[in-house]
Amino acid sequence: MNYSPQGFTVLPPVVKNLLFLNVGVFIVGFILQMMYQYDISDALGLHYIGSKGFKPIQFISYMFLHANLEHIFFNMFALWMFGNILENFWGPKRFFTYYMATGIGAGIIQMIVAYIRIQSIQSQVPADVLEVIYTEGVDILRQNKNFIAPLYAELNAIVNVSTVGASGAVFGLLMAFGMLFPNSYIYLFFALPIKAKWFVLGYGVLELFSGIRNTPGDNVAHFAHLGGMVFGYILIQYWRRKGTYL
Template sequence: MPTVTKNLIIINVLVYLGTLVAQSYGIDLADYLGLHFFLAKDFNPAQLITYMFMHGGFTHLFFNMFAVWMFGRILEQVWGPKRFLFYYILCGIGAGLISILVTYIRMNILEAGMSPEAIATVFQEGLGVLQTNHNYIEPHMASLNLLLNTATVGASGAVYAILLAFGMLFPNQSLFIFPLPFPIKAKYFVIGYALLELYSGFANNPNDNVAHFAHLGGMIFGFILIMYWRKKNNNHGTYYN
């Protein structure tokens, strides 16, 4: 296994184990390392990096790291360790920024349906007041509380960027994806995943705790970066396939 791919998996596993140890002492590391909305009291700019090494459970960790191993090692062999690591981290940061942007838009939509008094309560008394006082008449307050006080965790934004890169570099590579009984080309696999995330993001199911727009954000940043590299390489007389 290439060095960067191996170390990314090791770091994610160690952080997950550290999260379990901290929980046994009553400490939730997501409060410190998870990505919070930039207006929340717990926000720290460093969370744009740390959040992608946090996971909400073993299944979350397993499938993300499985994808890093399955597709990331191939990208690292093609690009080299430095370019692959740069791509992974930048797309992870980009996914976090898109997630924050979408939260900001949703918050403004909710505020549009709130009274000036309710908005003043939030920003004068502090965001934390929403965590302990849900006795507001307006139902928008509970949704606003969720947006402002829920941390985003996981490497999924960077992982979706890896999937996109694999699909762009090896578009006609056949993949066997459970539960499909037939192989599917990588380009269709990636397009299908992107459309599914887009639909799920706009569906905005209240019982869905997945940051779908963060996944799309990782793919967007990955696409922009790959196209930039392609243009740069072509301008220097080399080709990128």
């Protein structure tokens, strides 16, 4: 191992700054929503690349937005829980690189899955409806409305509902923890011990199953979670082959 941390820190700098940034953006977004009815995810959430709301910077900015208090709480708890161990192990530069790479990777996978699903649906949707979805669909959703036909409604949601959250990067951290500390115990519900390697494997299978099942009303980006894990696995294997650690 080429890197040796200079003592363990409970709240290392990158984790601390990420926590502050995520919470700060959440508070700003809440204030804008309450005072001006402006949804910050319209500008910074990750939109489908074919929608009128897409901007390349969203591959980064979406990681710092969260849908609600529960969403940000569990993501930030996991960021602290796994991130403080990994940053102490890797150091701040490598940890930050890994975190951003897995978050961006999760967004890329989410975009690919959305593209595949859209291509399978579009052929079943009339051209005039497609035009409405791509030009006016986001305005329809802002009024808390959608198409009555389930297929049209699904396509409109895929094209015009943005993805938000640090979950992809957090799942990348989970993958790293499982690979680097496979026999460490994670306590489910703070009581049931399970080895990290089995927890990661089980969670990955669950996310894959949930993503394939595609339950109506399920707003969780399961394939983005898997994308964070996949990019994390690839990056760690790359570092191992280079011999930069372990």
